[in-house]
Amino acid sequence: MADDWGALCDAQEAALVAKVSGVKIDNKDSGQTSGAPPPVTNTSSNAVPAAAGGDAALASSSVNNTPAPATSTGEGDQGDEDKAISKEDESILRKILRSKLVTTKADLEVLRKDPNSPLFSVKSFEALNLKKELLKGLYDMGFNAPSKIQETALPSLLADPPCNMIAQSQSGTGKTAAFVLTMLSRVDASKHYPQCLCLAPTYELAIQIGHVTEQMAKHMTELHIKYAVKGNRIERGQKISEQIIIGTPGTLMDWAMKYKFFDLRKIKVFVLDEADVMIATQGHQDQSLRIQKGLSQNCQMLLFSATYDADVIEFAQAVIPNDPVTIRLRREEESLDNIRQYYIECDNIEDKFKALSNIYGTISIGQSMVFCHTRKNAAWLAEKMIKDGHVVGLLSGDLQIEQRAAIIKRFRDGKEKVLITTNVSARGIDVEMVTVVVNFDLPVTPNGKPDCETYLHRIGRTGRFGKSGIAINFVDGERSRNNLRYIEKHFGRNITKLDAEDMDEIEKIGT
Numbered sequence: 001m002a003d004d005w006g007a008l009c010d011a012q013e014a015a016l017v018a019k020v021s022g023v024k025i026d027n028k029d030s031g032q033t034s035g036a037p038p039p040v041t042n043t044s045s046n047a048v049p050a051a052a053g054g055d056a057a058l059a060s061s062s063v064n065n066t067p068a069p070a071t072s073t074g075e076g077d078q079g080d081e082d083k084a085i086s087k088e089d090e091s092i093l094r095k096i097l098r099s100k101l102v103t104t105k106a107d108l109e110v111l112r113k114d115p116n117s118p119l120f121s122v123k124s125f126e127a128l129n130l131k132k133e134l135l136k137g138l139y140d141m142g143f144n145a146p147s148k149i150q151e152t153a154l155p156s157l158l159a160d161p162p163c164n165m166i167a168q169s170q171s172g173t174g175k176t177a178a179f180v181l182t183m184l185s186r187v188d189a190s191k192h193y194p195q196c197l198c199l200a201p202t203y204e205l206a207i208q209i210g211h212v213t214e215q216m217a218k219h220m221t222e223l224h225i226k227y228a229v230k231g232n233r234i235e236r237g238q239k240i241s242e243q244i245i246i247g248t249p250g251t252l253m254d255w256a257m258k259y260k261f262f263d264l265r266k267i268k269v270f271v272l273d274e275a276d277v278m279i280a281t282q283g284h285q286d287q288s289l290r291i292q293k294g295l296s297q298n299c300q301m302l303l304f305s306a307t308y309d310a311d312v313i314e315f316a317q318a319v320i321p322n323d324p325v326t327i328r329l330r331r332e333e334e335s336l337d338n339i340r341q342y343y344i345e346c347d348n349i350e351d352k353f354k355a356l357s358n359i360y361g362t363i364s365i366g367q368s369m370v371f372c373h374t375r376k377n378a379a380w381l382a383e384k385m386i387k388d389g390h391v392v393g394l395l396s397g398d399l400q401i402e403q404r405a406a407i408i409k410r411f412r413d414g415k416e417k418v419l420i421t422t423n424v425s426a427r428g429i430d431v432e433m434v435t436v437v438v439n440f441d442l443p444v445t446p447n448g449k450p451d452c453e454t455y456l457h458r459i460g461r462t463g464r465f466g467k468s469g470i471a472i473n474f475v476d477g478e479r480s481r482n483n484l485r486y487i488e489k490h491f492g493r494n495i496t497k498l499d500a501e502d503m504d505e506i507e508k509i510g511t
């Protein structure tokens with residue numbers, strides 16, 4: 001049965017990859033979930049729009065002859081405005097794109113509530129007295145030493161008696177590996193009933209956690225995982241024999257409470273991952289709390305989150321009782337320190353395009369991202385740029401996750417020097433080589449106000465890692481001029497005027 005699921009999953013993934021015309025997606029994890037059911041979301045809906053195929057750079061013919069959009073700023077053109085990417089999608093996109101641990105200089109903050117258990121940190125996995133086969137699994141994955149959050153979290157996570165924990169650190173810093181290691185350390189694989197429960201907000205995220213668990217447990221031959229996700233059915237009256245269940249709150253609640261496929265009181269480790277994403281979905285908080293209420297007093301309860309704002313804190317404190325150890329690894333702040341900011345006055349959208357052409361014709365740019373307000377603007381601009389001989393990628397919100405990942409990967413790999421995009425790319429995409437960010441349209445909130453936060457995220461794509469970057473803003477009309485002034489005042493940094501016709505001046509900014 002499990003193999004059928006796996007085969008079906010592989011077949012669907014293959015079909016999906018084929019849909020992304022000509023683009024090879026390098027997701028090293030794909031095809032490894034032996035017990036996983038077929039994907040149910042993100043794969044079959046939404047036909048790929050012609051102008052935004054998997055490979056805009058090679059698809060100049062598929063970018064139709066789009067007439068210039070009537071308004072350029074999107075101020076009166078909210079219809080096809082691209083919303084920022086959803087939290088679930090952002091999270092899975094990061095995972096698909098991630099190739100290694102994200103290291104950070106930020107300090108770790110530990111809020112210790114239980115004074116009886118000393119807190120220490122480890123510099124090696126050997127120091128943790130792990131099962132032999134688990135240590136082997138870690139080394140096979142290329143993990144030589146614990147990451148920053150793992151150094152501090154693991155000794156507490158693995159201590160006896162077990163303690164509850166709330167841990168927050170940005171995506172990619174090693175949280176998943178930390179709690180998977182905890183589950184695998186505590187599970188008794190010789191016993192054939194569920195002992196560890198892991199809640200994830202979506203099907204895809206559950207499968208990702210499963211991949212990591214399977215890899216790490218490679219040498220624990222008796223260990224099996226069950227995926228509690230939509231589409232994975234169990235006959236009534238049956239009992240689950242797998243030792244670890246990973247799934248979404250709704251299905252897990254049904255399995256535990258309605259169908260009684262397993263006994264919640266026998267769960268030794270309960271993990272709630274991506275709490276910040278979880279609370280964004282209606283119903284997940286209540287379902288998670290109901291599951292948690294069915295656990296025994298001795299169960300170790302853990303919560304992980306990439307962010308820690310008031311909503312997450314409230315949820316975390318409700319779902320993780322008994323004075324949990326709280327660990328926070330702050331995210332390094334995005335700053336405008338290394339970024340020189342300019343603006344160019346334009347009359348209309350054609351004028352903006354001319355200004356952009358002048359910039360590309362005058363200064364040599366490593367890689368650049370151009371942000372538009374609407375998909376329509378982005379598609380129109382991509383077509384003009386391609387006709388003008390530029391190799392550009394186009395990324396907008398009407399694409400499926402895998403297609404977005406493929407386009408971002410191409411850009412990261414330097415296959416395109418210019419990425420034309422909308423708010424879907426404002427966050428989360430780290431491309432080290434971006435030297436210029438162009439706000440073809442300034443970011444505005446849904447009610448038309450200047451959006452300073454998005455501005456920071458957009459131009460924060462450049463000037464990273466101590467390098468200096470350039471941000472160029474196009475303004476056309478009174479409203480966008482006012483918005484620019486607002487942004488300038490908000491950040492207290494000068495945005496210098498640039499004359500798009502004055503090549504000497506443009507040349508100077510590139511030096």
Ligand SMILES: Nc1ncnc2c1ncn2[C@@H]1O[C@H](COP(=O)(O)OP(=O)(O)OP(=O)(O)O)[C@@H](O)[C@H]1O
Pocket residue numbers: 091094095098099100101102142143144145146147150169170171172173174175176177178305306
């Ligand atoms: N100790 C380690 N040594 C080397 N690589 C590691 C280590 N721990 C984790 N990694 C790798 O780093 C990447 C990020 O780790 P992980 O997925 O655990 O981070 P995360 O904080 O859970 O991210 P997210 O919030 O997106 O779930 C993965 O590719 C993982 O394989």
